[in-house]
Amino acid sequence: MPSLSLNIRHLSATDSDFEAQLGQLLDRNMITTPEITNTVSDILAAVRKKGDQAILEYTNRFEAFAADSMDELLVSQEQMTAALNSLPESQSVALRHAADRIRAYHEKQKQQSWQYEEADGSVYGQKISPLQRVGVYVPGGKANYPSSMLMLAIPAQVAGVKEIIATVPTPYSEEGKLVFAAAALAGVNKLFTIGGAQAIGALAYGTDSIPKVDKITGPGNVFVTAAKKMVFGEVGIDMIAGPSELTIICDGTTDPDWVAMDLFSQAEHDEQAQSILISTDENFLKRVTASINKLLPDMDRKEIITTSLNNRGVFILVENLTRAAAVSNFIAPEHLELSIENPDEVFDLIDNAGAIFMGQYSAEALGDYCAGPSHVLPTSGTARFFSALGVYDFQKRSSVINCSAVGADKLAVTAAEIARNEHLQAHALSAEYRLKKKNS
Numbered sequence: 001m002p003s004l005s006l007n008i009r010h011l012s013a014t015d016s017d018f019e020a021q022l023g024q025l026l027d028r029n030m031i032t033t034p035e036i037t038n039t040v041s042d043i044l045a046a047v048r049k050k051g052d053q054a055i056l057e058y059t060n061r062f063e064a065f066a067a068d069s070m071d072e073l074l075v076s077q078e079q080m081t082a083a084l085n086s087l088p089e090s091q092s093v094a095l096r097h098a099a100d101r102i103r104a105y106h107e108k109q110k111q112q113s114w115q116y117e118e119a120d121g122s123v124y125g126q127k128i129s130p131l132q133r134v135g136v137y138v139p140g141g142k143a144n145y146p147s148s149m150l151m152l153a154i155p156a157q158v159a160g161v162k163e164i165i166a167t168v169p170t171p172y173s174e175e176g177k178l179v180f181a182a183a184a185l186a187g188v189n190k191l192f193t194i195g196g197a198q199a200i201g202a203l204a205y206g207t208d209s210i211p212k213v214d215k216i217t218g219p220g221n222v223f224v225t226a227a228k229k230m231v232f233g234e235v236g237i238d239m240i241a242g243p244s245e246l247t248i249i250c251d252g253t254t255d256p257d258w259v260a261m262d263l264f265s266q267a268e269h270d271e272q273a274q275s276i277l278i279s280t281d282e283n284f285l286k287r288v289t290a291s292i293n294k295l296l297p298d299m300d301r302k303e304i305i306t307t308s309l310n311n312r313g314v315f316i317l318v319e320n321l322t323r324a325a326a327v328s329n330f331i332a333p334e335h336l337e338l339s340i341e342n343p344d345e346v347f348d349l350i351d352n353a354g355a356i357f358m359g360q361y362s363a364e365a366l367g368d369y370c371a372g373p374s375h376v377l378p379t380s381g382t383a384r385f386f387s388a389l390g391v392y393d394f395q396k397r398s399s400v401i402n403c404s405a406v407g408a409d410k411l412a413v414t415a416a417e418i419a420r421n422e423h424l425q426a427h428a429l430s431a432e433y434r435l436k437k438k439n440s
Contacts, residue, residue: 006292008309010285013318013327025314026274026331026381040197040226047201052208058198065171070209075172075191080184083177091178098370099150099185105372106158109391115400122407125400130160133211134394135203135235136188137218138168140195144175146182151374152218152389153186159394164188165203165213169195195220200227204235217389219376238393242380243272243312246364247333247353249324250288251340252281254360260291262337265365267308268301274312276331278324285315325349332383335364354383408434 011021046054052070059073060066067073087095115125136152139145149166156164166188170176176193183191192210194202200220204227206212215236216228228237246266248259263275279285292309296302318324325346328336332352340346343358350356354377357364368375378386403411412431419427 006289006296006306006309008289008292008313008315010315010317013316013323019330022314022316022327022330025312036222037226037230040223040230043197043223044201044204044227044230047198047207048205051202051205052210055194055198055202055207055210058196059194062196062198063169063171063194070192070207073193074209075180075183075193077184077189079172080180080188080191083172084181084184087177087181092181094370095146095150095178095181095185098147099154099182101370101372102150102154102374103158106155106374106391109155110158111392111395111397118407120406120410121404123400123402127398127400128395129398130162131156131214131236131394131396132161133163133165133213134161135213135216135218136164136166137195137199137203137216137220137224138166138179139218139220139224140168140170140176140179144168144170144179146178147369147375148218149179149182149188150186151376153183153188155374155389155391156217156394157187159391161394163190163211165211166191167194167199167203169193169199195224197223197227200224200231204231215394217376217393219379238376238389239378239382239386240380241376241378243274244269245274245276245331245334245379246337247276247278247328247331247335248337248339249321249328249346250277250279250281250284251321252279252284253341254339256284256287256291257295258360258363259288259339260295262339262363262365263288263292263309263313264295264299264305265363265368266335267305267313268299269304269308271304271307271311273308274314275309276314276316276333278316278318278327280318280320280324282317285317288315321346322349328353332378332381334377334379334383335367337362337364352381352383354378354386354388405434 011018043058056067111128113126113128115123117123134156138148153164164187166183168179170179171193200216202210203213203216213235217238219241225240229240244266248262250259266273266275277288299305316327318327329352334354336353337357338346339360355367355373374389376389412435415431416428
């Protein structure tokens with residue numbers, strides 16, 4: 001059992017080598033070994049070649065249950081509905097409340113088609129269409145995550161996706177009932193109790209039982225992450241996910257017990273989760289440390305929390321809030337709490353964050369379950385270029401070009417000139433042929 005002795009690293013932003021020190025503590029290698037990539041490559045090849053047979057073999061090898069046929073791995077819509085209807089009232093109320101809030105938030109994200117008409121009668125625009133079939137991968141390694149089912153499938157449902165295929169490495173049982181109930185609320189069409197790289201392969205390539213999807217969304221372990229990277233291009237993916245992260249910026253006015261518990265809320269995910277506290281007040285960092293030592297012994301997952309904080313936790317002292325924002329942008333965290341008296345003072349300085357929690361009452365845990373935005377967020381610094389998962393991940397855009405005869409006449413001269421400079425004669429003639437027909 002890991003030691004409960006805490007030794008969280010402390011850095012000062014005024015150190016000459018501060019960024020180098022911090023960079024070493026930000027593990028950006030989400031897939032670290034050739035063994036992992038080779039294993040995943042072999043699994044994907046087997047799934048592509050043997051389909052359902054490979055799924056059964058890998059499920060029976062890696063999961064805590066055995067199946068003789070794919071029917072045993074399929075959770076029907078009737079079973080999902082039965083799981084929802086059998087929940088205790090408190091669970092049912094909480095799950096439905098969360099689903100309602102997630103749906104209401106994502107309704108506001110829907111993109112609309114648009115067009116405009118030019119004076120010559122030509123019309124240009126953009127057509128928004130939902131993806132036809134998507135796969136949502138719901139993790140289930142160290143716990144069950146009904147919240148992830150809601151956060152992944154509801155945006156797809158709001159986008160108008162016609163078929164949602166979900167996978168989760170959890171057998172249909174009392175333990176997993178909430179996950180299957182969440183699937184019913186989120187409009188999942190088919191749910192398979194499979195996980196790992198084999199689930200990604202099944203969604204990417206299709207098998208006799210599992211249909212091939214257009215896009216795969218959802219986080220997982222390093223094997224899932226590696227698999228998503230390998231199938232990208234054959235199908236779309238949402239993002240590349242690593243361990244969960246939280247950065248908190250404090251000015252010393254938040255209750256240190258609140259901050260300590262927020263740090264715990266990330267650290268308890270797993271040993272690789274990263275919790276970072278940035279503060280302008282050195283004494284406040286000491287007060288949070290005291291709160292951590294006071295509260296840690298009562299945590300159910302104290303061993304995991306301890307390992308996470310010792311291995312990847314960081315306390316950073318900065319000169320002012322402007323510097324705090326700059327450090328946070330360097331980190332580009334999955335979750336960022338602006339736990340300060342006036343969060344608007346810093347908000348406009350933040351460029352890189354998956355989700356921003358404004359003010360001292362906006363605990364990151366509220367975003368995990370029921371605030372509304374999806375909790376599927378970019379990690380490992382990818383908030384520099386990835387965004388939170390949303391309805392737009394399940395919609396695609398088609399350009400619309402409708403040239404009038406007059407409009408084609410004007411554009412043909414320009415198009416032909418550029419095409420000939422690119423030595424593409426047929427392109428030029430294609431534009432000019434319309435003019436010949438019009439003038440004949």
